[in-house]
Amino acid sequence: xxxxxxxxxxxxxxxxxxxxxxxxxxxxxxxxxxxxxxxxxxxxxxxxxxxxxxxxxxxxxxxxxxxxxxxxxxxxxxxxxxxxxxxxxxxxxxxxxxxxxxxxxxxxxxxx
Amino acid sequence: xxxxxxxxxxxxxxxxxxxxxxxxxxxxxxxxxxxxxxxxxxxxxxxxxxxxxxxxxxxxxxxxxxxxxxxxxxxxxxxxxxxxxxxxxxxxxxxxxxxxxxxxxxxxxxxxx
Numbered sequence: 261x262x263x264x265x266x267x268x269x270x271x272x273x274x275x276x277x278x279x280x281x282x283x284x285x286x287x288x289x290x291x292x293x294x295x296x297x298x299x300x301x302x303x304x305x306x307x308x309x310x311x312x313x314x315x316x317x318x319x320x321x322x323x324x325x326x327x328x329x330x331x332x333x334x335x336x337x338x339x340x341x342x343x344x345x346x347x348x349x350x351x352x353x354x355x356x357x358x359x360x361x362x363x364x365x366x367x368x369x370x371x372x
Numbered sequence: 373x374x375x376x377x378x379x380x381x382x383x384x385x386x387x388x389x390x391x392x393x394x395x396x397x398x399x400x401x402x403x404x405x406x407x408x409x410x411x412x413x414x415x416x417x418x419x420x421x422x423x424x425x426x427x428x429x430x431x432x433x434x435x436x437x438x439x440x441x442x443x444x445x446x447x448x449x450x451x452x453x454x455x456x457x458x459x460x461x462x463x464x465x466x467x468x469x470x471x472x473x474x475x476x477x478x479x480x481x482x483x484x485x
Contacts, residue, residue, distance in 0.1 A: 269412060292471045303376075303462060303476035304415075311471035350414060358422050359430065360405060360466070360474055364414035 262287040262355035266363035274371050279338040281366045283325075283351030286332065293334045294352040294360075295325055304350065310334060321345070346370045374398050378463050378477035385453045385484045393448040393480050395463030401475075402468035404446035405430075406438060408459040409479075415462065421446055422468070453484045 267282040285291055292311055296304040308319025315327045321344075325336045336349060351363040379394045395404065402423050407415040407430075417430030419438040427438045435457060437449045446465075450457060460481050464474040 266414075294473055296476075301479075303478045304464075305476070306473045309471070309473055354470055358403065358428070358470075359417055359420065360464070361417065361431075362407070362415040364412060 262291060262353045262357070262359070262361055264293075264351045264353045264361060264363040266351050266366050268366055269364065270367050270369065272369040272371060273341045275343055276340050279323075279336070279341045279345065279368065281336040281349050281351075281368065283334045283336065283363060284332050285334060285351075285353045287353055287355035289355050292354045293325075293327065294354075295319065295323070295334075295336050296350045296352060296362075297321075298348045298350065298365075300347075307336070307349070341368075341370045343370050343372065376463055376465055376475050376477040378461075378480050380480060381478065382481050383483070385450075385482065387453060387455060387484060389453050390449070390451050391453065391482075392450075393461055393463075393482075395446045395448070395465075395477060397444055397446075397463075397465040397475070399465060399467075399475065400443070401465035402443075403466045403474070404440065405464045405466075405474060406436070406446065406448045407462045407464065408432065408457075409462060410459050418448065418461075453482075455484045458482060458484045 295307040405420040406418040421440040424443040463477045466474040
């Protein structure tokens with residue numbers, strides 16, 4: 261069975277600082293990995309996805325993530341945080357089943 | 373293009389009442405999912421479907437039933453609501469390709485009193 265672990269339920273950064281949101285996965289087969297963002301009172305929208313084509317994946321709004329098989333990680337980064345990045349971020353995995361499994365989420369706060 | 377539409381958006385139920393949440397998608401997707409979102413617990417998969425006429429249990433199926441009589445619709449039922457089912461419910465759909473993302477509705481906020 262596949263699973264994801266997101267370390268840190270809350271992350272706070274200053275505007276302009278590096279954003280790093282952590283995601284580790286467990287899967288018995290090569291996984292497909294996704295990062296979603298949720299703004300208050302809204303549904304989830306896709307930031308980026310890893311589908312084995314390239315280990316460094318670029319997404320919307322300046323975010324990117326690197327797939328590291330040896331570390332079973334898929335951390336999300338952004339070089340310079342903006343106030344509009346404040347939201348909740350979810351990592352998700354789909355392995356050898358039809359299920360799409362989510363982590364517990366990380367709430368990002370950005371301070372001026 | 374509507375995408376994934378959930379009905380209703382808000383509902384308050386009394387303990388023991390029943391209700392059905394409707395999810396409709398217009399993207400001809402094979403897969404559909406129901407999740408519940410609770411603070412600190414992320415999104416947990418309740419039930420899902422890989423095609424018309426099929427359903428399967430997710431991580432937290434107890435107390436819920438589902439049906440997929442038409443490809444575009446996925447219904448989530450609560451036969452006897454309990455306060456523990458107070459949550460935000462999200463429906464999602466995806467094509468029958470494992471490396472594609474799921475598309476989400478806007479959610480239904482359900483309160484059971």
